[in-house]
Amino acid sequence: MTVPLAGVPLADHAAVYAALDRAGFTDVWSSEVAGTDAFTPLALAVAWQPRLRLGTAIAPVFTRGPGLLAMSAAALAEAAPGRFALGIGASSPVLVRDWNAVRFDEPFKRTRDVLRFLRAALRGDTVDEVYDTFTVRRFTLERPPAVPPPVLLAALRPGMLRLAAAEADGVILNWLAADDVPTALGELGERRPGFEVAARIFVCPTEDATYARALGRRLITGYLTVPAYAAFHRWLGRQDSLGPMWEAWAAGDRRGASAAVPDEVVDALILHGPPEECAARARRYADHGVDVPVLAVLPTPELTAGGAAAWAGLLPRLGATGGEAG
Numbered sequence: 269m270t271v272p273l274a275g276v277p278l279a280d281h282a283a284v285y286a287a288l289d290r291a292g293f294t295d296v297w298s299s300e301v302a303g304t305d306a307f308t309p310l311a312l313a314v315a316w317q318p319r320l321r322l323g324t325a326i327a328p329v330f331t332r333g334p335g336l337l338a339m340s341a342a343a344l345a346e347a348a349p350g351r352f353a354l355g356i357g358a359s360s361p362v363l364v365r366d367w368n369a370v371r372f373d374e375p376f377k378r379t380r381d382v383l384r385f386l387r388a389a390l391r392g393d394t395v396d397e398v399y400d401t402f403t404v405r406r407f408t409l410e411r412p413p414a415v416p417p418p419v420l421l422a423a424l425r426p427g428m429l430r431l432a433a434a435e436a437d438g439v440i441l442n443w444l445a446a447d448d449v450p451t452a453l454g455e456l457g458e459r460r461p462g463f464e465v466a467a468r469i470f471v472c473p474t475e476d477a478t479y480a481r482a483l484g485r486r487l488i489t490g491y492l493t494v495p496a497y498a499a500f501h502r503w504l505g506r507q508d509s510l511g512p513m514w515e516a517w518a519a520g521d522r523r524g525a526s527a528a529v530p531d532e533v534v535d536a537l538i539l540h541g542p543p544e545e546c547a548a549r550a551r552r553y554a555d556h557g558v559d560v561p562v563l564a565v566l567p568t569p570e571l572t573a574g575g576a577a578a579w580a581g582l583l584p585r586l587g588a589t590g591g592e593a594g
Contacts, residue, residue, distance in 0.1 A: 269586075270325075270468065270564040271296045271309045273579055275571065278304065278312065285317035287580060291587035297323040297355070297466070297562045300331075301363060307340050314347045322352045325440050325468055325562060326422045328359035329382040330375075331368045335407050337382065338389040345390070345413035354390075355440045355466070356382060357422025360494050375496075377401050380431055383421060387435070390416040420466060424500040429455035438464030441558070443497055445536035446549070448504050449556035466560040469550050472540040473582060474568040480540035481531060483566060488537060489526040493517045509533050538566070543585035 269288055272278055288296065296313050300306035306324040313320050322344065327337060341354045358375035365372045381399035388395050392412030395404050418437035423429040432439040433456040441452055444467070453465065470487070472480040491497055492510065501510055509530050516525035539546045546563075553561045563586060565571075571578045 269293050269296055269583075270562055271298055271313070272304055273565065274567050276576060276579060278309065280576065281309065281312055282316040283576075284579070285313050285320060287583050288587075289317050289319055291583040293320070293583075293587055295321040295323060295560060295562065297325045297468070297560075299325055299468075299564075300327060302367065307344060310344055310352070311347065314344070318348070320351070322348055323355055323420070323466065323560075323562075324353075325355040325420075325442075325466065326357035326359070327354065328364060329356050329379050330359060330364040330370050330372060334382055334385045334389070334402065334404055338386055338407075338409060341386065341417055342390060342409050342411060342413050345415060345417040346411060349413065349415040352417045353420055353438070353464070353466075354386070354417045355420040355422060356386070357440065358428075358496075360496065362494070374401055376427055376431070379421065379428070380435070383419060383431070383435055386419050390419070418462075418464065420464065423452075424496060425503055426455045430457075433457055433459070433463070437462065438466065438559075441465065441467040443468075443470075443491060443500070443537065444504065446552035446556055447536070449553060449558060451504060453557045464559045465557060466562055467553050467558045468562045468564050469553060470538045470566060471546045471550065471563050471586070472538055472566040472568060473543040473546050473586065474540060474570060475542060476569060477540060479569060480538060481534045484534035484538035484540070485526045485529045487566075488529050488534065489513060489517065489522070493525065506533065543582055547586050 272281055273284055276284055298306045298309045306327045310322040313322055344352045358379050361372040364370050378401045381401045385395055389409055394406055394408040396406045397404055420438035420440050421432040421436040422440040423432045474480055492501055498514060512528035513525045516528050539549045550561050
């Protein structure tokens with residue numbers, strides 16, 4: 269499950285983590301956009317529900333210095349030995365450049381260089397290296413974790429997928445349908461032992477299809493017009509179905525772009541319907557090769573009206589097909 273849950277204060281998440289554990293969820297994974305940072309919700313989970321596995325999906329490689337990113341990862345790995353996975357990725361120009369005042373240059377090389385730095389630093393090595401995108405002089409973690417965390421790489425298209433296959437401990441997929449998974453995994457080649465595939469899956473657990481599709485169109489228009497995601501979906505074969513959205517967006521017609529997203533694309537990328545049906549559809553990602561399907565629950569009228577009580581009723585239903593869809 270993606271944490272924190274929408275509308276629930278972080279201070280109230282002790283009950284959330286306990287409910288997730290009771291419902292059969294195995295993992296909690298954070299994100300980092302403009303809400304909480306990636307590490308604080310996981311640090312709370314360490315203290316409040318020590319059986320859960322933890323993961324970041326993702327910590328951006330531009331918005332922290334390499335040494336600080338290594339320290340944050342090492343601290344969580346020390347607090348939760350063997351239960352933390354560090355997911356990193358390039359993120360986007362909006363988050364990096366517009367919101368954090370950092371240049372978004374050569375994202376493939378920066379991601380590769382941070383990955384290589386982290387693998388060495390988290391082993392406890394002294395890193396004194398000139399990389400293509402930054403230089404680190406004699407950095408050594410004072411508290412290297414006894415169990416270095418696996419480092420997973422967020423990847424969309426072939427270049428980053430192949431980098432993950434060659435140098436990371438796993439890959440994180442995002443914004444794809446279950447039927448798209450074989451296309452992405454086909455770029456990995458033969459997976460090494462222990463290599464893990466995680467995927468964030470957007471879920472809108474409501475029977476109000478009109479609401480779910482309207483929300484889905486807004487999200488798709490906001491995300492899949494970002495150049496990297498647009499290129500990803502062209503690679504996946506959605507030029508014809510999403511072409512009108514991209515054309516309207518390029519012309520400055522935001523409302524027209526949203527209206528141009530076909531129902532079948534929304535239904536493939538945003539799972540909606542009764543919670544049990546959403547959970548069963550999420551399991552299709554596992555059937556296609558995803559090891560860790562990570563649900564990201566979107567706000568629904570029921571959740572907004574019902575607050576914490578609605579979440580308490582929802583989580584067991586989303587976990588009804590078993591804990592592997594965590």
